Amino acid sequence: MAVDVQEKEERFVKGIRAALERNAQALDRDTIRRLKQARRNALVEGTLMTPRPWRWMGIPAAGLAGLAVAVVALLMHFDRPPAFQATHQIEALEILTSRDDLDLYGDMEFYVWLSEDEGHAG
Amino acid sequence: MEQHIDAMDRFLASVERRAFCVARIATGDREEALDIVQEAMLNLVRKYRLRPQEEWRALFYRILQSRIRDWRRRIRVRKRFMTWLNLWRDPEDPEREGKLEASEKADGLDPEQEAAQGETHRVLEEALHALPKRQQQAFLLRTWEGLDTQETALAMGCSEGSVKTHYSRAIHALREMLDSRWP
Numbered sequence: 001m002a003v004d005v006q007e008k009e010e011r012f013v014k015g016i017r018a019a020l021e022r023n024a025q026a027l028d029r030d031t032i033r034r035l036k037q038a039r040r041n042a043l044v045e046g047t048l049m050t051p052r053p054w055r056w057m058g059i060p061a062a063g064l065a066g067l068a069v070a071v072v073a074l075l076m077h078f079d080r081p082p083a084f085q086a087t088h089q090i091e092a093l094e095i096l097t098s099r100d101d102l103d104l105y106g107d108m109e110f111y112v113w114l115s116e117d118e119g120h121a122g
Numbered sequence: 123m124e125q126h127i128d129a130m131d132r133f134l135a136s137v138e139r140r141a142f143c144v145a146r147i148a149t150g151d152r153e154e155a156l157d158i159v160q161e162a163m164l165n166l167v168r169k170y171r172l173r174p175q176e177e178w179r180a181l182f183y184r185i186l187q188s189r190i191r192d193w194r195r196r197i198r199v200r201k202r203f204m205t206w207l208n209l210w211r212d213p214e215d216p217e218r219e220g221k222l223e224a225s226e227k228a229d230g231l232d233p234e235q236e237a238a239q240g241e242t243h244r245v246l247e248e249a250l251h252a253l254p255k256r257q258q259q260a261f262l263l264r265t266w267e268g269l270d271t272q273e274t275a276l277a278m279g280c281s282e283g284s285v286k287t288h289y290s291r292a293i294h295a296l297r298e299m300l301d302s303r304w305p
Contacts, residue, residue, distance in 0.1 A: 020246070038138070
């Protein structure tokens, strides 16, 4: 008796499974096309949008860019060929011996700060 | 890496039709079902493509069920908002009840689909759609997708004991609903 009930239940479930499968195979062409498109989109977008490690570290992009510039500048400083160093010294000499008001150069820090401040206010 | 993508492509191709049917049974709407399947596929590829392949099936259906749940939440919120909006606009509006029913009726297939599928399919999908959601999930995952109890539990985010209970109740409910209408 219990076996009968179980068999009946199995037949019932099997019948539903078969009907669902027929339904899935009989989908209209437009739906099939859109499912294929969804699959392609998922494979392209899902593999492109891999998170970058520095995001996990919480370093903002601007900070990272600034750090990169500083590193490059540092490397350039240490790697400077002698000719470049000589040119730099001459420039400094010219500034010191020019007739320009040297106070202007003393105020340079102020002007740099002002431009930064205006940038933030804007 | 290419092999991995190929394997993922084959896997998604093997589940896309059923996933769509599951989502359509849950939502009663073709467009919503397509969106849900697209989101589930994208999520799986983005977050889990490097997991062992034998885990993909359960993971994919877990994501699918999660998207379906999100859809239901959005519908509930939308319904509440529409109810409030209709009450605020014109509580005496004689067509208000009709509008509410129209917005609530997200379970009808369009006439073209009904004709194509035939009476048997219509009856079956209506019965499945009418099942309590957890029973619907357990039944479809176990019966149609062939997930075992453990995989179904992972997909549903519940215990294996709960899966068995939901599955058993689903069969009982379907037999009562389908009864003489089922060949």
